[in-house]
Amino acid sequence: MTANFLNTLSRPPGSLRLCCCPHQNVRLQRGPTSSALAPRLGPSRHLTTVQSWPDNQSSLYSLASRQEPQSQDNLWQDEDFGVGLQEEYAGPRSPPSNRAVVAAAAATRRTKRRWTQLGLETPFAASTVASVLAPPAPAPVSTAALPRSATRARHSAIPPPPKPVTSSTTLSDSMLLRYERDGFVVTRRLLPVDQLTTLRSACEAEVSQRRLESFRHRVRVLCPGVDPASLTSEAEVRDALQNHATDSLGFLQFFNLHRTNRAVCRVALGAELAAVASQLLGARRVRVYQDCVFLKEPGFAETNWHSDLRMAPLDTNDFVTAWIPLRPVRGARGGGPGRSPPDSGLMFAAGSHRDFALPFWHNMEGRDLSDRGYAMKDTGPMEVGDVSWHHGWTLHCAAPQPIGTPPRLALTVAFFADGARLLARRSDPTVRPELLHDEDAESYATWLSALTQGGQGGKGARDGAVARHKLLPVVWPLDASEAANFPL
Structure with missing residues (x-):
């Protein structure tokens, strides 16, 4: 039909x-x-x-x-x-x-x-x-x-799994490009002010309790031949620094407060810092290397040019440090005539993270870097909640803390990409031991010893092993975060 x-x-x-x-x-x-x-x-x-x-x-x-x-x-x-x-x-x-x-x-x-x-x-x-x-x-x-x-x-019939909690912070392409070029950036109003108010109170309490311990640390670094354990008071420490120090006292530092202090832990292992670190590192999994509180009192000397990775026992380039002021900082150039005096904000040698020849061949002590042609840049004024970030190889320094200014307290948190290996200090003959610094040894001594001697961190761990340890917690991605294991 x-x-x-x-x-x-x-x-x-x-x-x-x-x-x-x-x-x-x-x-x-x-x-x-x-x-x-x-x-x-x-x-x-x-x-x-x-x-x-x-x-x-x-x-x-x-x-x-x-x-x-x-x-x-x-x-x-x-x-x-x-x-x-x-x-x-x-x-x-x-x-x-x-x-x-x-x-x-x-x-x-x-x-x-x-x-x-x-x-x-x-x-x-x-x-x-x-x-x-x-x-x-x-x-x-x-x-x-x-x-x-x-x-x-x-x-x-099968509801989709809930999406993991994510950070609301997304860096722009221009900021990522600036970080690649200069080796540092500033994220404004990244952290809530009320959280940092609590953080400052917690850090001031820790500084008060650990002050003598920090002074002894500076004696160990600056006074060769002096036994820090023999010093029982701050007066004895100051006397040792005045008579035996190879350099002026520029700051006091207090390591890894996140391991014992809940307020520091919430910030150091929190989602906001971890999210920015993962973007700057370009890494899917990020670990915390250490946190450190820096105290710079009025009259303290300048902080010499240095790069953070030179003091870390890690063989990697994927390393970034967050610097968080706990009070407003006017910057190295100050607030101008008639306003606040210069403050000890950070100064960076822009682009120095790409110049590996400088720390490889030269001793950095006493250099002003003017012969390298770097643009000297600082963060400018920073308010509470602002965070600056610098690459692990970026050279930076800080000016002396002027007399008549309040003490400057800042928290730093360093991150690295998961998978980084330990620097093979003993087994690799190409490593130049004369260029190594052990200034931060108190920070990493426990987990470094465990990894290199086959203790916690896996049987058979050795010199040059992958840096994975419970004291180096994963903080990104959030669904794999180990922040809940802290404070210890």
């Missing part, structure tokens, strides 16, 4: 008009069925427009692609879908929107071929005639009854 024969039958208005072109076998869009399907089809340029003429005849103008069927299967597919499915698939056939419907249509085509091969009268034409002579009564189509995407149905 052909489409032309079916077209000769009487048809009520709004019924199906069959055509030899399968793309035009579409119901006139006058009833609620096609209007209900319209939102699902969406504003597609493949929908069919219908124009009514005075003689109650209808002409269909298809906006679908003019691609002709490439096989007999395509013809059967269009004829067998029926009115409702034909309207849904008035657009291109690839890709279909419902895999289950397509599979059912394929089974119908196979059955039809079997009837045709046996020479039997196909029931599909009769069903088509019945649909023409007695079209179904229009009825609203519920959106819930419409076939759904197989992919959507498959995933709807």
Whole structure:
């Protein structure tokens, strides 16, 4: 039975008009069925427009692609879908929107071929005639009854896993580029002021309790031949520094307060610092190397040029330090005439993190770096909540703390990319021991000894092993963070 024969039958208005072109076998869009399907089809340029003429005849103008069927299967597919499915698939056939419907249509085509091969009268034409002579009564189509995407149905039964908590801090491309060029950047208002108020109180309490311990540390570094343990008071320490020190006292430092202090732990191992560190390092997993509180009292001398990685027992370039002032800092250039005097903010040799020849060949003591052509830049004034970041090889210093200014207290937190190895001091003959610094030995002595002697951190750990230890916690990504293990 052909489409032309079916077209000769009487048809009520709004019924199906069959055509030899399968793309035009579409119901006139006058009833609620096609209007209900319209939102699902969406504003597609493949929908069919219908124009009514005075003689109650209808002409269909298809906006679908003019691609002709490439096989007999395509013809059967269009004829067998029926009115409702034909309207849904008035657009291109690839890709279909419902895999289950397509599979059912394929089974119908196979059955039809079997009837045709046996020479039997196909029931599909009769069903088509019945649909023409007695079209179904229009009825609203519920959106819930419409076939759904197989992919959507498959995933709807299983709710997606909750997304891990992430930091809201995303560095701009310009800031990342500036960090690559200069070796330092400043993130303004990164940390909440109320959190830093609590942090400052906690740090001041720790400084008060550990003051003598910190003075002894400076004696060990600056006074060769003097036993720090023999000094029992701050007066004795100051006397030893005055008579035996090889350099002026520039600061006091207090290591790894996050291991025992909850307020320091919340900041040092927190999400905001970890997120920025991961972006600056370009690393998926980030560990904390250490935190350190620096106290610079009025009258303390300058902090000499140095790079942080030269004092760390790590063989890596993926290292960054966050510097967090606990009071407003006016910067090395001060606040201008009539305002606050210069303050001991950090000064950087921009681009020095790329100049490995300088620390490799030269001793840095007493150098002003003017012969290297670096641009000398500082952070400028910093408020509470601002954080500056510098690369592990970036050379930096700090000016003396002027008399008449309040003590400057700052917390630093150093991060490195997971996977870094220990510097093979003993087994690698290319390592130059005369260039190594042990100034921060109190910070890393415990975990370094464990790793190099095969203790905690894995059996068989050795010189040059991967730096993984419980005292070097993972802080990024957050779903793998080990911050909950601290304070110890």
